[in-house]
Amino acid sequence: MKTPFLMTAGPTRVRENVRLARAKECSNPDLDLNFYDFYRNLCIKIGKIIETKQDVRILSGEGILGLEAACASFTEQGDRVLVVDNGIFGEGFGDFVKMYGGKPVYFKGDREHGINISDLENFLIKDNEFKYATIVHCDTPSGVLNPLREICKILKKYGIATVVDAVSSIGGEEVKVDEWEIDVCLGASQKVLSAPPGLTFLSISDTAWKIMENRESPIAGFYCNLLIWKDYYEKKWFPYTMPISDIEGLNTAVDNYFSENTIKRHQIIASSFRKSIVEAGLELYTKDSYSNTVSVIKIPDGIDEKKLRKNLLEKHNLMISGAFGYLEGKVIRIGHMGEGAREYSGFYVLKSLEKELMDQGFKPKKSLTENFINILK
Secondary structure: OOOOEEOOOOOOOOOHHHHHHOOOOOOOOOOOHHHHHHHHHHHHHHHHHOOOOOEEEEEEOOOHHHHHHHHHHHOOOOOEEEEEEOOHHHHHHHHHHHHOOOEEEEEEOOOOOOOOHHHHHHHHHHOOOOOEEEEEOEEOOOOEEOOHHHHHHHHHHOOOEEEEEOOOOEOOEOOOOOOOOOOEEEEEOOOOOOOOOOEEEEEEOHHHHHHHHOOOOOOOOOOOOHHHHOOHHHHOOOOOOOOHHHHHHHHHHHHHHHOOOHHHHHHHHHHHHHHHHHHOOOOEOOOOOEOOOEEEEEOOOOOOHHHHHHHHHHHHOEEOEOOOHHHOOOEEEEEOOHHHOOHHHHHHHHHHHHHHHHHOOOOOOOOHHHHHHHHHO
């Protein structure tokens, strides 16, 4: 099977040294005390990426595990939870809240814009009795990047704990967990860090531990119970056998992150890519609040979205993302994540996209590829 050139909004391409790290001979992660130190040191390195000295844990499961685990560990029957919603994933947090007996209350934002801070402030003036709030930093289906610093500041003003989905932003956008007072910050291996899917990582504040410890009812389930991770290092006991090969790979991917100014690279590639798109006469879905990690492009009139992606894959071996929900068939999504945020990657996407759009009758105002190169100079 031929492996496609991945430019999706995650998972991303994996560098060779990460793949080789996963091929190392395995120890027994339950019994090997050296692995406990290795795991803890990797947690500390991840903490540096998201600028926190809080506890960090790595869980065995794709990024959704972290979102559910945070809601499972925080939510008790009847808890009111504020769901900050201006995107598909933002709204989706409410499903996890309801699953564990909570009552989600939605603050609805405009899905073509980042959250309006004044509107959120006015909402909270009238109603602020919430145990915690959920926020998505980069809502990947639309590409909108929410003003996380300002959102958290307002929520903390009212004593509301914060659970943040930063799965698609960590590594490509600035995330300052301690300064912004984020109680749980969630990430995953398969996005900007460019490791294979399979791991969730998260930071847990002192406030978050207290919320879990002071519950009136036990946390439902085991795998989604974050409290069982609290003293793993002191006890030299993991709640379940850790996927040692995946963690080896993630460790190398994190070292790759620190080998350059990764956030700056993402910013340059994404902004140059989007400028090329707009100047060619294509339209971005969001009107502002663009993310460094994903570009979402509206399908021009007369273009068949499914045929476009099919031809990109079959003729160019290029895999990009479509959309789902209310955006299905209306947009395509290009990931600028990790190994996808490179000049040659952007050039190849634009060259292939230009060819297939023109074959379907779209006439660009400027050459996508030539413009991209000129912008980068």
